[in-house]
Amino acid sequence: MVQKIGGFGINKIHKLDCLEGMRKLPDKSVDLAFIDPPYNVGKDYGIYKDNLSDRDYIELMKNVINEFRRITKRGFGIYLDWKQFQRYWQLVPEAEPIIIFKRSSGVIYSPLKIVQHHHVILTTAKSLKSQCRSLWDDIRVMGEGYLFNEKRFGHPAQTSLKATKRFIQNFSEEDEVVLDCFAGCGTTAIACKEIGRNFIGFELNPEYIKTANKRLTQDTLNIYNPPPTNSKGRTAEIIK
């Protein structure tokens, strides 16, 4: 098994700008990429303020997507909310959507007063299962407050581990290398560790990398909020 790709150690999150890192990776050098990108909505990621001009943001994402096309063997998945999904599909017309159904109690309307109850993974990778359903309706996502029962790690936009794991499991094989160039507090890294994949991550904020490394070494500890419990003391997971 290779220990380095393009000079980067595998199974590490490197403190580096996503494009700077990816431009050093050779063609077809990682198997799959999975990202939950910043949405350019002014979220405070510490070092990164998520407030580029619209033009610069689209330019950045076009470059990220082109790098994915160059460096991945199987393709890539992009985790999006319903609003981002519309513009990203124009950037990646070859992708297909997997809908993650949100049963959230909070009501978020589109401009036409349609209640939006979904997130989307746009994927260019081909499912390795004989069938991969396009609707995942058993996953709780961040933002669902009480109902989101995964551990939280003090990151403002942590991705669902369950969704991340399922994507990687369906679209890659054991021991393959998965890239997350917006690694945050390491959800993709944890998913890879738990299901026997290798990973490479890039992230700008060293505090998130520290948290990710803590998660990777102590992932059985709930170091921030414990999952919510109901009156009977049971966790609030809805089991399907």
Ligand SMILES: C[S@@+](CC[C@H](N)C(=O)[O-])C[C@H]1O[C@@H](n2cnc3c(N)ncnc32)[C@H](O)[C@@H]1O
């Ligand atoms: C939506 S979050 C990713 C969350 C991650 N999947 C997790 O569960 O922790 C986006 C991340 O991208 C990072 N980021 C933003 N611009 C970046 C860049 N140019 N290069 C690398 N990381 C960047 C932010 O600091 C933030 O942690």
